Amino acid sequence: MATIQDVAKLAGLSRTTVSRVINRHPYVTDEKKRLVMNAMEELNYVPNSSARRLRKQQTETIAVYVPRITNPFFSQMVEVMGNYASDRGYQLILCQTSYSRNQEINYLELLKTKQVDGLILTSIENEWSSIEPYMNYGPIMLCNEYNDQAQVPTVYLDQIEGGYIGTRHLIEQGHTQIAYCSGNNHASRVASDRYTGYKKALEEAGIVTNEDWFLTNAYSIDDGKRVFNEIAKMNDRPTAVFTGSDEVAAGIWKEALNHKWDVPNDLAIIGFDDQPVADLIGLTTIRQPIKNMAQQAMKQMIDIIQHKLPSEKKEIKLEFELIKRRST
Amino acid sequence: MATIQDVAKLAGLSRTTVSRVINRHPYVTDEKKRLVMNAMEELNYVPNSSARRLRKQQTETIAVYVPRITNPFFSQMVEVMGNYASDRGYQLILCQTSYSRNQEINYLELLKTKQVDGLILTSIENEWSSIEPYMNYGPIMLCNEYNDQAQVPTVYLDQIEGGYIGTRHLIEQGHTQIAYCSGNNHASRVASDRYTGYKKALEEAGIVTNEDWFLTNAYSIDDGKRVFNEIAKMNDRPTAVFTGSDEVAAGIWKEALNHKWDVPNDLAIIGFDDQPVADLIGLTTIRQPIKNMAQQAMKQMIDIIQHKLPSEKKEIKLEFELIKRRST
DNA sequence: TTTATCTATGGAAACGGTTTCATGATTTCG
């Protein structure tokens, strides 16, 4: 493996000059530039990025945190972020927290050890107070997730609205018995706000909730199936269910079909995110502008890194869209 | 940011000894070890990974190439690889080739610049001859994809079997007019072998194929919809269609429903991969042991890196499983 | 014409670790 020294020797110049050519520094005559280029070509030289990182104290790498990459919401996000970053010379390290607090903290050490220039959190497992100290080691920002205490740039949707829009839709369809079904993340405002929106819509309509209809721990299709069975077992059953993701909604629907229930007449279902599967099966859902969110976030992050901007709260809020299909 | 020097000074020892403690080298007395630990604690010291990378000439990072992370086949793969790697102290760089030859080559430079210790390709866009030269810079291996010329470890399924099993199933269901629908990757043996398997099954059954029934460029649900419309427009229509992915199959089915076709009576559809969506909608499909594949591949790669094994062909072949549902 | 500024280059320090080598102290073994 050729080093810059080898190139310098072959070109009959100093390392410094070679470095200048590589980094497009002015003050190198065209003649020397040509000499260096030829030498690099001949030796098939490529600068060693570890050395570069050490000297420049930057890695051109950005970490993206997601709970699980198989969740289509997050994989879409990562797809867009990855492409955007790659186009600008940054690479992406994927950190899957697996909904685990420990795992999240483990990965945070990445920033501390200077393995990345910054990180984007799409979901938070720990209290903000556990994450905040890491801000000393480099820029952190939020995308999708948001938090009052976090003094960081945030690209998000107001999930109160999300919960409200969906529930409001069900109410307008004539439902008064509406179940609520979500994940299980205590530290996340996405979860709690959405629930707040749900309750807000109910209260406005003067509807009383049934505590039994608050179903948690639902992330996947299988969870949806389980949720359906919980609903089916109830004495006082809801006529509609608000879910936190299209996958869960799809699982509920699938199991409902197995039990010969008619959707939406026996049970109306509304999903969240507008994943491809929602269109496929005809699920009413609340669309989140994932790509837009992802791109704005990555743009912000690269901006912050390149201009060494101080970390401060800067909120970019995007909007939901209700997509009405045949499940409601 | 504290350096090893600061720790050494505070502990009243040399950098060497501190380094030994960090790297769990024997020959350090418990007393000094304690001194070092305390100093590290007090200074909140973390070794700088760029420096470490430079000196040790390794990055503890592995690049994984996928066409697009939103394809569930690949996101499952990446999920497993990411977790497996992370458990063993490696991190994952995600490289999305976007089905582009250029993009693939661009990312290959990662290995050259020593940004990663090795790379796993799950799909190949370029001819192997374009990829091979990069083997000089570090270990490369294949997972899912395979190639005759590639003298590298390969975890794969024999796609001839895959194509055969699926087509055979359709034939057994009484079909003789079977369309074939796939992506568009010329460099990939996954694609060509699967087609070979399809033709093999037909030939064995003495069935003549119709060239018009060879449909390409199909990756997504939307592509599936388009494919359906192409089929619907035909004068001589197939009664069954073999697809290269569950997403495409789902798209075909969805559009068939829109046109009031009955599946499987008007058109039988078989998917590939056994994604969650297949179970959801009742799609017959050919399961690939994705998780197993991913894990074996990552295990291999880490093994190769840690034991500096020479790159050689080593094939690990896994098996398909036909999952019969109601679309056939 | 002298002085200040700009251009072009190289030597050496710096980035922050790990590894090699040297050395002395301690233990083991014949």
Add this chain to the structure above:
DNA sequence: CGAAATCATGAAACCGTTTCCATAGATAAA
């Protein structure tokens, strides 16, 4: 008891760049 092996530590070299500083010639300004 002396030689050999093992343990414990530190100084210095090294990994491959970029950057700071010095120098010198060329050009511009006074």
